[in-house]
Amino acid sequence: MKQTKPKMLLFSHICSPQYVTGAEKLLLFMIRELLPVYACTLVVPTEGVIAGHARKLGVPVIVQDIPLVVPLYLALPHLHEELAAKLREPAWGGLIRLLLREQPQVVLVNTCVHPLPAIAGKALGIPVVWSAMEAICETPHTAASAALIEAHADFVLGISETTLAPLRTPGLLPKTTLIPPSWHQAELQPEGWTRHRANRRRQFGFAEHERVVGYISSSIFEGKGLEHFMQMAVRTSAVHPHARYLIVGNPVDAPYFERCLGIAREAGVLDRFRWLRFEEQVATVYPAMDLLVVPSLMAEGFGMTALEGMACGKPVVVYGSGGLAEIGQATGNAAYVAPTGDYDGLAGRVSSLLADEALLQAAGAQNAREAQAVYGIAAYRERLRRFLDVLKLQAPRLPRTVKGSGPAIYLLERAGLLRPFRTMAAFAAVGYRPEDVRLVPDAFLAGLPLGEPIGDAPRTARRSRKHRRTRRGPRGRRGSKLRRGRRAGKARRGKPAGGRKKRRRAS
Incomplete structure (x- = not known):
């Protein structure tokens, strides 16, 4: 088709x-x-x-x-x-x-x-x-x-x-x-949230009355702030006995990850933590949490984890790193954006939610509404549609002839072969004009192989002159050699080399 x-x-x-x-x-x-x-x-x-x-x-x-x-x-x-x-x-x-x-x-x-x-x-x-x-x-x-x-x-x-x-x-x-990102609500499996919550909490050993504070990162390294999450957890665990902590992600820096676990180990609360290295179906993990924390120390381009947590109806506490701050402002969550690096501020915001069950539930419900209104699929598709309407006006202009900084002009074949035109006459004979030639970087030309040149090979200037002199005979180069040879012979016989020339002038 x-x-x-x-x-x-x-x-x-x-x-x-x-x-x-x-x-x-x-x-x-x-x-x-x-x-x-x-x-x-x-x-x-x-x-x-x-x-x-x-x-x-x-x-x-x-x-x-x-x-x-x-x-x-x-x-x-x-x-x-x-x-x-x-x-x-x-x-x-x-x-x-x-x-x-x-x-x-x-x-x-x-x-x-x-x-x-x-x-x-x-x-x-x-x-x-x-x-x-x-x-x-x-x-x-x-x-x-x-x-x-x-x-x-x-x-x-x-x-x-x-x-x-x-x-x-x-x-x-x-x-x-x-064009901020969005999500497909069906992929978050809202119809299965109750089931996923029960199954996952059973898997991790969390009781229903316990409140689970979650951390999710596909790759765990220093910039993703796990150390700050651990500092926050140690502080909140001291005043909230019902708090538990779930870490989801793959450590790419093993010494750093061990140092983070050491914070909880030294505080004597490591038994309140669970760790899931990797989970492709992360939509089944969000329901097990009661609160999500995204303590990234780097300027996040956006913060999709935070947005997905909101879409799942969870309160979300973040550092104001890049796009995370934008999400917080856009969804009415500015109160839950802590200054980047301030894990005491992080702990205070998490603690206020853990201490007030009504506030915890209300914050989650508000997030679900605001996330859908600001970043939902309808808003995404409208932004994308407007952009595509502009993009459609741009048509590709693939060149057939190209040149770099040098004088050579090449025919660019679809197979990626450059065929140089031997002469401008050969270029014109194919039907191209100078305005058809695309100027490209020399690196572009260097990356492609050369094919057979186009046009007849021109005679060099030297060969043409030699050919003309040969035809002229004695007055050409061969004639000059002949005269020099005759003069040399006369000199050897005792006659002046230029005698003949002088006699001619005298007569």
Whole structure:
């Protein structure tokens, strides 16, 4: 059946084999919402969980490793040196050939560490949508990172004002669009919350009268604030005997994780903690909690865990780190946003909820209402629709002829082969005009193999002159050699070399 929807290639920077990260989860969500409008194809560096989920949606998956450029996100001084090195790797040419083979109408790049697909798409005249899932770090070189994105993105989608703040430059401002994430309520399985609560609390050994304070992070490392959660837990456990604590996540820094557990161990309350390393069906875990804490120390791009907790009707206490503060403000939860790093403030807010059952229940009910109103699927789809209406006006302009900083002009074949035109006459004979030539980075040309030149090989100037001299005979180069030889012979016989010439002048 002939494809009628325009094709979009979506590039995921990772494809975890064990679990879905926040950025992968949001990308997969967006793909589902794009499917009615675009024929989506997902490009991943390796096989993994998100690739499997995409295939279940009927989305084709291409596995192709594409180097990341982390200094772009970290705003480091050697950004351009590392980028130049990546553009010299064989994977760069493979990426260009992928785009030429797939011929997408749109390229979507996920996260700020994945610039190569955007650079290749821009060089080929394909509209580039860059999805900013995280805020570029604030350093003296942040402007250089923003300038690189500005040069290669036609549109920038931000999941929060935090992610867009470093990109609100005069050149990028018209390109930026805020589309906060959402969720599909059915995936949270509301019809099974009562059952899941009973099953999970039985699994963890929590009684119904006990109040469970939860922590969830797909990857547990220092920036996710588990240490602060433990400090909060030790403080609240001392005044709330009915409080219990549940940690869900995979430790990627084992010494750090052990140090965190040591806080509860030294306080003698480790028996009140439970730990679940990984749970793909996290929707079955939220119901077991009575209160969710998200103590991230890093400027979160958004804070999907906090939003999901609210959607499940749970009170949520957070640090005001990046997008977490935005969620708190938008949903009327500013009172439950503690200053980042203030675990005493975190503990005070959690304690106020544990001490008042009516307040605990009311806060959860309000969160369910406000989360749906501000971030629900209806609001998401309306924002996405407005953006797609603008995107549809952009058509790809894939070039047939290209050139770099040098004079050579190349025919760019779909197989990713560059065929140089021998002469401008050969270029014109094929029917192209100078205005048809696309100027591309030299790295673009260096990444592709050269094919057979187009046009007849021109004769060099030296060969043409020699040919003419040979035909002229004695007055050409051969004639000169002949005269020199005759003069030398006369000199050897005692006659002046220039005698003949002098006699001619005398006569």
